[in-house]
Amino acid sequence: MKRLRRWLIPLAAVPVLVLLGYGFRVSPRDIPSPLVGRPAPGFALATLEGAPLDLATHRGKVVVVNFWASWCYPACYEEAPVLERNWRGYRERGVVVVGVDIQDKREAAVKFVGDFGLTFPVVQDLKGAVSVDYGVYGVPETFFLDSQGRIRVKHVGAVTDDVFRTTVDRLLAEAAGP
Amino acid sequence: MTADLGYGMTLIALGLAVYGGVAAGIGARTGRLAVIESAQHAALGVFVLVTSCFALLTYAFLTFDFSVRYVATNTNLGTPFYYRITGVWGALEGSIILWSWMLALYTIILIVRHRVGARELYPWALATMLGILAFFLLVMTVAAPPFQRQVPVPADGRGLNPLLEDTGMITHPVALYLGFTGFTVPFAFAMAALITGRIGDTWLVLTRRWTIVAWYFLSLGLLIGGWWSYHVLGWGGYWAWDPVENAAFMPWLTGTAFLHSVMIQERRRMLRLWNISLVILTFGLTLFGTFLTRSGIIASVHSFTQGSIGILFLGFLALVLLTALGLVAWRWEAFRSEGELDSVVSRESAFLLNNVLLVAAAFTVFFGTVFPLLSEAVRGVKVSVGAPFFNQINVPLFLSLVFLMGVGPLIAWRRASLENLKRNFFWPVALGIVAAAAAFALGVRSLLAVLTFATTAFVAVTIAVDFTRATRARLRVGESLLPAMGGLLLRHHRRYGGFVVHLGILIIALGVMGSHAWSVQTETTLRRGETAELAGYRFRFDGLTAVEESNHFKVVGAFTVSNGRVLGVLRPAKKFYPQEQAPIAYVDYRLGLREDLYLVLGDFARDGSQATVKVQVNRLVSWIWIGGVVLTLGALLAILPERHKSA
Amino acid sequence: MSRVAIAVLIALVLLGSTGHPTAAQTAKPVNEDLVHDIAAQLRCVVCQNLSVADSPSEMASQMRAIIRERLAAGESPADVQRYFVDRYGEWILLSPPRRGFNLLVWLLPLAAVVVGLAAAAALVWRWTHGHRGIRPPPVAVDAAMSERIRRELEGRS
Numbered sequence: 001m002k003r004l005r006r007w008l009i010p011l012a013a014v015p016v017l018v019l020l021g022y023g024f025r026v027s028p029r030d031i032p033s034p035l036v037g038r039p040a041p042g043f044a045l046a047t048l049e050g051a052p053l054d055l056a057t058h059r060g061k062v063v064v065v066n067f068w069a070s071w072c073y074p075a076c077y078e079e080a081p082v083l084e085r086n087w088r089g090y091r092e093r094g095v096v097v098v099g100v101d102i103q104d105k106r107e108a109a110v111k112f113v114g115d116f117g118l119t120f121p122v123v124q125d126l127k128g129a130v131s132v133d134y135g136v137y138g139v140p141e142t143f144f145l146d147s148q149g150r151i152r153v154k155h156v157g158a159v160t161d162d163v164f165r166t167t168v169d170r171l172l173a174e175a176a177g178p
Numbered sequence: 179m180t181a182d183l184g185y186g187m188t189l190i191a192l193g194l195a196v197y198g199g200v201a202a203g204i205g206a207r208t209g210r211l212a213v214i215e216s217a218q219h220a221a222l223g224v225f226v227l228v229t230s231c232f233a234l235l236t237y238a239f240l241t242f243d244f245s246v247r248y249v250a251t252n253t254n255l256g257t258p259f260y261y262r263i264t265g266v267w268g269a270l271e272g273s274i275i276l277w278s279w280m281l282a283l284y285t286i287i288l289i290v291r292h293r294v295g296a297r298e299l300y301p302w303a304l305a306t307m308l309g310i311l312a313f314f315l316l317v318m319t320v321a322a323p324p325f326q327r328q329v330p331v332p333a334d335g336r337g338l339n340p341l342l343e344d345t346g347m348i349t350h351p352v353a354l355y356l357g358f359t360g361f362t363v364p365f366a367f368a369m370a371a372l373i374t375g376r377i378g379d380t381w382l383v384l385t386r387r388w389t390i391v392a393w394y395f396l397s398l399g400l401l402i403g404g405w406w407s408y409h410v411l412g413w414g415g416y417w418a419w420d421p422v423e424n425a426a427f428m429p430w431l432t433g434t435a436f437l438h439s440v441m442i443q444e445r446r447r448m449l450r451l452w453n454i455s456l457v458i459l460t461f462g463l464t465l466f467g468t469f470l471t472r473s474g475i476i477a478s479v480h481s482f483t484q485g486s487i488g489i490l491f492l493g494f495l496a497l498v499l500l501t502a503l504g505l506v507a508w509r510w511e512a513f514r515s516e517g518e519l520d521s522v523v524s525r526e527s528a529f530l531l532n533n534v535l536l537v538a539a540a541f542t543v544f545f546g547t548v549f550p551l552l553s554e555a556v557r558g559v560k561v562s563v564g565a566p567f568f569n570q571i572n573v574p575l576f577l578s579l580v581f582l583m584g585v586g587p588l589i590a591w592r593r594a595s596l597e598n599l600k601r602n603f604f605w606p607v608a609l610g611i612v613a614a615a616a617a618f619a620l621g622v623r624s625l626l627a628v629l630t631f632a633t634t635a636f637v638a639v640t641i642a643v644d645f646t647r648a649t650r651a652r653l654r655v656g657e658s659l660l661p662a663m664g665g666l667l668l669r670h671h672r673r674y675g676g677f678v679v680h681l682g683i684l685i686i687a688l689g690v691m692g693s694h695a696w697s698v699q700t701e702t703t704l705r706r707g708e709t710a711e712l713a714g715y716r717f718r719f720d721g722l723t724a725v726e727e728s729n730h731f732k733v734v735g736a737f738t739v740s741n742g743r744v745l746g747v748l749r750p751a752k753k754f755y756p757q758e759q760a761p762i763a764y765v766d767y768r769l770g771l772r773e774d775l776y777l778v779l780g781d782f783a784r785d786g787s788q789a790t791v792k793v794q795v796n797r798l799v800s801w802i803w804i805g806g807v808v809l810t811l812g813a814l815l816a817i818l819p820e821r822h823k824s825a
Numbered sequence: 826m827s828r829v830a831i832a833v834l835i836a837l838v839l840l841g842s843t844g845h846p847t848a849a850q851t852a853k854p855v856n857e858d859l860v861h862d863i864a865a866q867l868r869c870v871v872c873q874n875l876s877v878a879d880s881p882s883e884m885a886s887q888m889r890a891i892i893r894e895r896l897a898a899g900e901s902p903a904d905v906q907r908y909f910v911d912r913y914g915e916w917i918l919l920s921p922p923r924r925g926f927n928l929l930v931w932l933l934p935l936a937a938v939v940v941g942l943a944a945a946a947a948l949v950w951r952w953t954h955g956h957r958g959i960r961p962p963p964v965a966v967d968a969a970m971s972e973r974i975r976r977e978l979e980g981r982s
Contacts, residue, residue, distance in 0.1 A: 006510040010503035016548075017496045023473070023551050024488065031560050034914045103883050105784075128887030135912035137870045413879040420874045448952075519952035527949050534941035542934035549921075549930045557926050562868050564919030565876065571934050700857050701889065760871075763881040778881050792881065 041133035045123035063145040070108040072139040079158040080116040147175040184325030191227035192315040199308035206301030225282040247328040254335040256729030271324035302370030321487040346406035354399030360392025365461035372505035394813035401806035412763030419568040425467030435536035451513040521593035528586040584637035610636030630691040675816025682809025692798025699794040713795040722786035750779040
């Protein structure tokens with residue numbers, strides 16, 4: 001027994017190695033948001049055209065809040081057409097897309113909106129207050145809000161047609177359901 | 179073409195290293211000299227090939243050979259000459275070449291120095307070195323090949339990571355890697371000792387200087403890293419407890435513990451098991467550090483690429499740890515050494531305490547670094563462990579260590595009599611108390627600061643007491659003062675080298691304490707011509723200018739600084755690189771012994787009418803660099819070759 | 826388009842929200858040391874391992890401004906910290922709160938020190954009490970020092 005105990009020395013390294021191996025299965029950059037399932041923080045900001053926009057007025061609708069910036073290349077450039085396409089496709093069904101431009105300059109944002117022909121409302125979060133309210137790490141990040149105004153899904157990275165449709169369809173079905 | 183040539187050479191080097199390792203092992207078992215010689219030739223071949231690879235890659239960088247993918251991704255036509263050279267090891271693939279080259283170099287030095295003197299241990303040490311070298315060459319061929327063809331050849335490359343465009347980049351990685359790889363040699367000899375069962379003191383004597391050399395480079399690397407962080411990264415600090423910094427610090431801590439516990443074994447033949455474990459641990463930690471840096475499993479400011487290399491390193495780390503610790507278990511009986519001691523109050527105890535604290539500090543750093551992983555595995559919750567945690571846990575440990583620095587070298591071996599204690603420690607303790615009282619009287623109210631003053635004064639006086647006493651002894655036999663002091667330093671260069679290192683640490687400790695306790699900062703937005711004030715400095719915003727550099731665009735702010743009289747104009751800037759999304763802060767500072775004025779340019783209006791600036795007055799930071807120089811000088815003194823004492 | 830031209834473009838796009846300096850503008854003066862202390866405990870979300878206090882990034886500067894505003898609005902430092910934790914999770918705290926599983930990261934290093942000290946004490950005890958019989962004569966003067974002096978003198982002659 002006593003002779004065997006010394007073999008515990010090399011065995012002591014095993015748990016450490018296992019833990020490090022576990023590290024490959026998780027990504028340090030992939031941090032779950034505590035806001036999912038909670039009511040979305042409200043905000044009232046001016047759009048790029050200068051019109052006021054208050055999130056509260058869209059209560060009862062499915063809302064897609066997308067944080068982006070004109071310097072965020074390529075992800076924001078990839079998702080802009082996707083957002084526009086789906087906004088056009090879903091607006092009849094009471095879905096609202098709101099773009100929140102962060103850490104950006106007005107002229108650049110206007111140019112970006114013009115280049116992509118974005119027609120959904122875009123507001124500028126100059127002080128970063130809304131970004132922090134939503135726990136934004138970087139751009140792009142997209143929050144899907146249900147008709148009760150709760151954040152249901154947070155998507156990090158460029159939004160694809162598939163992500164947009166499955167998420168919004170589910171939230172719409174819920175709203176229409178019992 | 180270049181890529182194929184380089185890749186071919188890497189493959190041959192890998193083959194030679196594997197052959198050499200096996201041959202050295204066979205030679206060690208059979209005792210056939212011819213086989214060992216063949217292994218040596220193989221090692222020489224590896225060295226020549228790796229050197230050629232390195233030269234070839236450098237040449238590719240200098241000539242903008244974008245047919246090599248690594249060159250295309252890490253340089254572009256705008257990269258200045260100097261950074262085309264440092265760019266060679268600016269990213270993963272190149273740093274592995276540098277690493278392999280240093281290992282090969284150390285292998286050659288090992289052959290030259292120990293071929294004759296250490297018959298039994300040498301072949302196994304050589305086999306271990308070549309085995310480790312083979313692993314790195316494997317990485318160079320499989321996981322991170324620097325020589326890969328880029329098809330089609332681009333007209334221009336992507337460019338170096340702008341943060342690496344700094345003079346620190348030539349010295350910091352080189353020193354750090356020399357330190358990391360340097361610990362391979364003591365490890366190789368420890369393995370040889372375990373395999374042959376000659377776990378006595380021979381391996382220790384053989385590797386003593388190697389360890390100091392590795393420690394010297396590692397210290398230098400850490401210090402230059404701190405300096406680089408302070409003047410390039412633009413966050414106003416020199417140490418962020420980032421996982422990658424921790425990765426370099428842990429082997430430094432265990433290596434330091436080893437340097438001390440070695441003395442107990444040399445003097446008293448005790449702690450053999452402990453010493454061998456420390457060497458294994460230190461080497462394991464250097465591998466762990468590389469793994470951490472390169473695997474991407476823990477987020478770090480040093481955002482390096484990930485890929486199969488992480489798994490390869492983890493596998494190798496597992497192999498090394500399990501083999502080495504397995505050997506320790508196998509030789510367990512041989513470690514039974516009887517130590518004896520007359521009193522608990524003795525130098526042995528002080529050194530043991532020193533080792534406990536150093537290893538505990540290393541453990542704290544290790545556990546804090548991997549704790550986010552553990553939390554995620556157990557709770558599924560991501561947490562962060564950063565500077566506030568490490569400072570809180572480590573500061574008491576380090577302060578105790580500084581205190582022991584005063585006790586250890588003066589307390590008697592085996593048993594310290596009351597008289598010995600009184601003789602050596604009366605003045606240091608008295609002056610330590612005086613220092614604390616003086617600091618308090620001068621208005622210092624932070625407990626930490628007062629304790630730091632007391633401890634550093636105590637230790638400094640112990641060093642002074644020892645040195646004057648030894649000098650007096652020499653004067654008494656008729657030497658004059660200066661030759662007496664010089665002779666003392668040279669003849670007992672290990673002891674006094676150690677003292678000088680301790681002095682360096684004291685100075686660094688004061689710098690660290692001062693910068694933590696007394697630094698102040700503010701952040702303010704100024705219109706052109708407006709002035710703000712901090713800690714007696716007034717700084718006026720004079721406007722912005724735009725500058726085009728060969729590979730980037732720079733917006734420079736001008737701030738006139740005065741404190742009664744005009745001190746000069748500081749020009750912090752933001753640099754915009756085409757390959758980077760975010761701008762890079764380029765700080766400007768005015769260094770001083772008492773304090774540094776440190777400016778970081780923030781947001782600004784495009785027309786230059788206003789700008790936000792972060793101003794820091796960092797106290798005593800310069801003493802960290804001064805202490806660093808003292809420390810490295812002390813280490814150099816300790817490294818000096820042993821003078822043969824011919825009576 | 827030349828590289829530098831691209832860089833210039835990026836620079837223009839990126840910078841200077843003209844007329845809207847984001848940082849350091851509040852009506853009521855707030856204790857900057859307090860802002861710094863709170864910011865030093867928060868992890869800068871875009872730079873991974875620097876604190877909000879240290880990071881030169883724009884996001885961090887905006888977060889410092891938010892801290893300043895919340896303090897000016899009368900919130901306590903604990904409230905401000907809770908606000909950030911609610912949004913970003915425990916992850917944003919640079920030192921894990923001392924409760925539950927996190928206690929492990931605080932206590933294990935202490936435990937390591939205690940165990941280490943105990944082991945060292947046990948070892949010293951064995952050394953001082955292990956050997957039976959013959960004791961070397963008690964050393965009256967500082968042995969190390971006298972030996973050093975002796976060797977020194979020999980070395981000179």
